[in-house]
Amino acid sequence: MRLDQRIATSSDLSRKDARRAVISGRVSVNGTHCKSASTHVHEQDQVMLDDRLLTLPGDLYLMMNKPAGVISATTDSSQPTALDLLPANLARHVHIAGRLDKDTTGLLLLTSDGQWSHLVTSPRRDCVKTYRVTLAEPLPDEAFVMLEQGVQLHGEDKPTQPAHVLVHSETTIELTIREGRYHQVKRMLAAVGNHVKALHRLSIGAITLDDTLAPGQYRALTVDEISAIRERG
Incomplete structure (x- = not known):
C-alpha cells in the first residue's frame, strides 16, 4: 500500500491532504521521516502523523435509515448519495450492500467487507x-x-x-x-x-432497522447482527 493511501485509510485526511502532509515532513515510517507519498508500506509498519500513531481500521458494518431523495451510490456528480450522509473518514471505506431506489426509505447496510456484502446480495443466499x-x-x-x-x-x-x-x-x-x-x-x-x-x-435477514434512527442517521451493527448474516442470511 502506498504511504498516502495508508494515511488516508487510517485518518480523516483525504488522499490529496495525505500527500501534502508527507511532502511537508509531518509523517514518519518506523521512526524515520519520509517525504515520498508513493513509498510502499506494509501493514506492520509504524506510520506516524504529527507524532500520532496511525492504526488501520478493521472492517466496518453500518446500518442507515435511508431518507427519500438520496441515491444508493458511492458517488454522483449531480445527486446526493447515501454515502454523502456519512463522515468522510467512514464514507471512503464502505460500499452499499443491497441498494434502494431513490424514493425508497429505510434499512440500508454499508460495509467495507466484500465477502459479507456478497452474503447479503447473492441470490443463492436466499436473504x-x-x-x-x-x-x-x-x-x-x-x-x-x-x-x-x-x-x-x-x-x-x-x-x-x-x-x-x-x-x-x-x-x-x-x-x-x-x-x-x-x-x-x-x-x-x-x-x-x-x-x-x-x-x-x-x-x-435477521437485521431490523433500528427505530431510534431518524432518516439519514446511522449506527454500527452489533456483533450478533453481523454474525446473523454469516450464519443464516
Missing part, C-alpha cells in the same frame, strides 16, 4: 427482505393470494418466488421477498393491478 408498502388502492383477496403464490413480472420468463404478505390496513402491507429483482416490489404490485405510493425497507 429475505421485508418492506412496508403503502398502496394506492386496497389489496383485494385475489391479489393477496397471487403475491403469496408468486406473480409473473412484465418482461421476465419466471414468476417471482412466493412472498409473505401481512396486512396492516386497507392500503398498508408488509411484504417479505427472497429475491432482489429490479424494482421488484413495485413491479409485483403493478402485476396485481395496484400501485406503490411509498416503500420502506424494514429488515434484511
